[in-house]
Each structure stands twice: as structure tokens, then as C-alpha cells.
Amino acid sequence: MTGTTDDTWIRVPHRNPDSGTRLVCLPHAGGAASYYFPMSAALAPDVEVLSVQYPGRHDRRHERPVDDLHLLADRIAEALGPWTDRPFALFGHSYGALLGYEVARRLRAAEHRPLALFVSGRRAPSTHRDERLHLKPDASLIAELKSLDGTVGKLLDNEEIIAMVMPALRADYRAVETYVHGPGPELDIPVVAFLGDDDPKVTSQEAARWRDHTTADFSLEIFPGGHFYLAERWKEVTSSLRRRLDGVVHSTT
Incomplete structure (x- = not known):
């Protein structure tokens, strides 16, 4: 059984029916599927x-x-079921990294085993910072985004755009800031953490704690840049992803 390109949850920027591997990408807070178009183009075919x-x-x-991360993970894992007919891995940035971890746990419980989990710009689930931006006024959320991503931040000077993105942005922040790591088995697949060396949202020590969430291999790779280092480092990141995906595919064959 295979997924379809008109799936409500899944977008396929570059359809490659003959590709041997799939990479499921989960966006950051306030982000959309289109964010990963450059990664899709670089990894195709x-x-x-x-x-x-x-x-x-x-x-x-x-x-x-959806403002509950566990509920959103349930729905995404269910939606991904038809797409697990080929070997696949998961990649998530920031909020998407934490969500990817919870989706991976659910897929593993359903006997859909990902090749690997790639987590970017996010501290491990076992670390905690008392962050409550989702309770603050819109201006505080906008200021946060501008401080993290100057390119997107410029768009937030437009009141119409603010009104359009704010409900989803606030829901995402509520989901990630109220997340509690639940009981259950940890992963048994390789976990790779990517990090910008000037990321104010996560330290290298916090990223290294991802090693506690898998019984398989763990590695940490640091790139130049801040929280949205991806915007400047697509080429380097996709090169690393391709190399690491080749490695895990060959290790399972």
C-alpha cells in the first residue's frame, strides 16, 4: 500500500516512485511543509x-x-502508515524534532521501524527549560521569531500576515512548551542531532542528551549558524543526510 500525493497530511515536492528511501520531514513551530522544498530538491531522485x-x-x-504535541504525533503516525512501504527515516527541526521523536515512538510501537531519526535545533526530551511564550501577547511571539529568523521576521511587520500565522504559531508554542516526556520504551534506531553553533534555544550539552533516548548509535553534528542555520546550510545538511542515510540503509541490508 502506498500513500498518494493528495494526502491531507503529506506533501511530496518531488515525486520519485523509484527512490529506495523516503525522508519524512516535520517543520518547526509556525512552519509549513513548503519549508523543506530545498531539501527535497537536493536529495532527489x-x-x-x-x-x-x-x-x-x-x-x-x-x-x-493542534496544540497538544502527543495528539498531533498520534495523528501524524496514523497518516504515515500507508507511506511505510519503503525504508524511511524522520527529520525534524526545532518543534519538529520533538514531534519527530514522538512520531518515531508510535511508528515503532506499530512495528513500522524507521531507519533513523534526525533531530535538528532542539534539546533532548529529557531536558527542560521553563518557557511560557504561548501565554504572552502576540508581540512577544513576534519578537521571538524576529530574534531567531531575520528573514521570516521581516514578513511579520505586515498585520495581515500576523493575523494569518498567529493561531498556528501560538498553538505550536503551546504544544511544545507544555510537552511532558511520557513513559515507554526508548527508540532502538540511530539518532543524529544537528545543531547550529550559535543557537540560543539549545546548547551542545542539551543536544547531546538525545543519546539517552535510543539504545542504538547516537551522533551530534554542529554547523555554523543560529537556530535557523538550515537556511544557510542546506547544502551541507543534505550532504550529511545523504551520507548517513546511505550508511544506515547499507547496515540493514
């Missing part, structure tokens, strides 16, 4: 990128955003 579209943005903007 060998790796087919599936980018998850959360409710409340772009073509799903009229749907209510």
Missing part, C-alpha cells in the same frame, strides 16, 4: 522527501491547529 503539513497553515489554514 535517490531519496523521496515527504513533508508533513500541520493543520492551520497554507492549504489547511481553515482547520483548527
Whole structure:
């Protein structure tokens, strides 16, 4: 059974029916599936990128955003079931990294074993910072985004854009800031953590704690840049992903 390109949850920027591997990509807080277009283009045709579209943005903007990370992970894992007919891995940035971890746990419990989990720009689930931006005024959330991503921040000077993105953004922040790591088995797949060396949201020590969440191999790779280092480092990141995906594929064959 295979997924379809008109799937509500899944976008396939570059359809590659003959690719041997899929990479499921989960966006950051306030982000959309289109964020991973550069990664999809760079990995095609060998790796087919599936980018998850959360409710409340772009073509799903009229749907209510999900503000509970565990509930959203349940829904994404269910939606991914038909797409697990080929070897696949998961990649998530920031909020998407934590979500990717919870999706991986659910897929593993359903006997859909990912090749690996790639987590970017996010501290491990076992670490904690008392962050409550989701309770603050819109201006505080906007200031946060501007401090992390100057390119996107410029768009937030437009009141119409603010009104459009704020419900999903606030829901995502609520989901990640109220997340509690639940009981259950940890992963048994390789975990790779990517990090910008000037990321104010996560230290290398916090990223290294991801090693506690798998019984398999763990590695940490640091790139120049801040929280959204990806925007400047797509080439380096996709090169690393391709090399590491080749490694895990060959180790399972």
C-alpha cells in the first residue's frame, strides 16, 4: 500500500516512485511543509522527501491547529502508515524534532521501524527549560521569531500576515512548551542531532542528551549558524543526510 500525493497530511515536492528511501520531514513551530522544498530538491531522485503539513497553515489554514504535541504525533503516525512501504527515516527541526521523536515512538510501537531519526535545533526530551511564550501577547511571539529568523521576521511587520500565522504559531508554542516526556520504551534506531553553533534555544550539552533516548548509535553534528542555520546550510545538511542515510540503509541490508 502506498500513500498518494493528495494526502491531507503529506506533501511530496518531488515525486520519485523509484527512490529506495523516503525522508519524512516535520517543520518547526509556525512552519509549513513548503519549508523543506530545498531539501527535497537536493536529495532527489535517490531519496523521496515527504513533508508533513500541520493543520492551520497554507492549504489547511481553515482547520483548527493542534496544540497538544502527543495528539498531533498520534495523528501524524496514523497518516504515515500507508507511506511505510519503503525504508524511511524522520527529520525534524526545532518543534519538529520533538514531534519527530514522538512520531518515531508510535511508528515503532506499530512495528513500522524507521531507519533513523534526525533531530535538528532542539534539546533532548529529557531536558527542560521553563518557557511560557504561548501565554504572552502576540508581540512577544513576534519578537521571538524576529530574534531567531531575520528573514521570516521581516514578513511579520505586515498585520495581515500576523493575523494569518498567529493561531498556528501560538498553538505550536503551546504544544511544545507544555510537552511532558511520557513513559515507554526508548527508540532502538540511530539518532543524529544537528545543531547550529550559535543557537540560543539549545546548547551542545542539551543536544547531546538525545543519546539517552535510543539504545542504538547516537551522533551530534554542529554547523555554523543560529537556530535557523538550515537556511544557510542546506547544502551541507543534505550532504550529511545523504551520507548517513546511505550508511544506515547499507547496515540493514
